[in-house]
Amino acid sequence: MTDNINSNSVNDNNGIKPNNINNGIKANNIKFIQGNEACVEGALYAGVDFFAGYPITPSTEIAELLSKKLPEKGGKFIQMEDEIASMCAIIGASLTGHKVMTATSGPGFSLKQEALGYACMAEIPCVIVNVQRGGPSTGNPTHVSQGDINQARWGTHGDHAIIALTASNHQDVFEVTVDAFNLAETYRTPVILLFDEVVGHMREKLIIPEKGELPIVDRLRTSVRKGVDYHPYLPREDGRLPMSDFGAEHRYNVTGLFHDMWGFPSNNPQVVRELLHHLVDKIENNVHTITRYKEHYLEGADYILISYGSSARSAIHMAKNRRERGEKVGVLELQSIWPFPEVMVREKCANAKAVIVVEMNMGQVMREVKACVDNPSKVFLANRIDNKLINPTNIKTLLRIIQGRGV
């Protein structure tokens, strides 16, 4: 588990060294590629060996590239008949012991919700990429939006917990993709990668880490021997559930119904209550471990911009310019959206005069921020919903109004 990366000085360089920045890095490890390709590189680094999907703009390059790369390393790529089947296929493949992924955009993400709930209930590790585009419905395929934040949280029915990560640049896309696979294995849960069209299609530099530089969590398999009773849903003392490759050494049942430690359906009130607690607690109790964020110029900031994905790029751009003029403006960049890092956000914003949430929707993360800070009336929304990337001037205009300086 990587620590949060805090780069809160004016010399913030986002992990990229200025000048001679390629020194000491193998030429083959430096790429100039799209964010979608960076996601594929991250998935391969994490050990993905099964992908099922149905191509959709703006996520298509993920499927396209994996259709080439997975067979080369002995993995499987299947283009399914639709998004529902794709989601079901990765669930099945994960159960048999593979690291799995699918990729889509809003309309396809809607279709995947039913099976996503099944993966939550049956506790099946999988990674779902949603490269967000304008919505609702088929919306605006080739343009940017961040309107699926709440869909990631509550798109499937019933109480449940979920993990959703995001990133604003290609190095981080790579790292959160690796993280997504790790968290999926650790907590036996679906993990959603919420990217957006700008990050997905933009090209920039990616330096692929050497093998071993980033930690990889492999499948935790049961030590129960063949022929001995295996309880697929009996947590260990640390709460983790060792798996057994389906169809191999142990026979067991998997269902979307409430189930006992054998995996067989049960409507025993105690079993139901305990399972639901387990499904929620395994993630909500570990918010601090799952939380990922970056600080940019945040130290002593009077005005804090909270942002994520491509809109964070504009927020950082703006904050950098303001700091150079001596204004105390900083950015708290969220890299994990769900479970929402309430405590961290409250603490970071405690001394801010105003908190401005910068996003490309009608305030989906803003509502979460309002719900967790001490003074919700100091939270504002800087947004754009015309499917164009919010720009630094858009944010600056709102900041000046809040400061009482006019536009």
Next chain:
Amino acid sequence: MKRTRFVFSGSGGQGVITAGIILAEAAVIHEGMNATQTQSYGAAARGGSTRSDVIISNQPIYYPEVNQANILVCLTQEAYINYSSTIRPGGLVLTDSRFVKTTKKVDARQIEVPMYDMVMEKIKKPIVFNICMLGALLGITEFVRPTSLMKVIKATVPKDFIELNQNAFELGMELGALYNE
């Protein structure tokens, strides 16, 4: 190199997006700089106006779109009409003299180069028009080393087309050198 913002504009099929990618990739892979490249995506593969934004800098680049370009390349009249007013004061506008008639008075250096006509006369293949344009651009100012750009072209285009592209690139360099200050 301080931050330089490029806009490559033209119509679909002219290769302006590819040109932007090649330039930015040369800066990143072979010059140790940072670069971003974005483009306006539409549904059409050919025809219609296209635009590719490239930022090159030795500092981190956050907001990746270009509002005011230092360097604007227009390969159609429509692109010129749309974007020439957004050039940064003191910037450079490079146009193709066959496709663009410069009309506006802009606060920038305007250079008209007969890139398309020369490509058709000397190389006879319109597909390398964009590479000739990159050559002209580097002939005017060496934003990246020509050798860096050729390395990317060699790694990008099929083997049988390398010579063709190299010729177009060198032709462009010669044309651009006439305006090198």
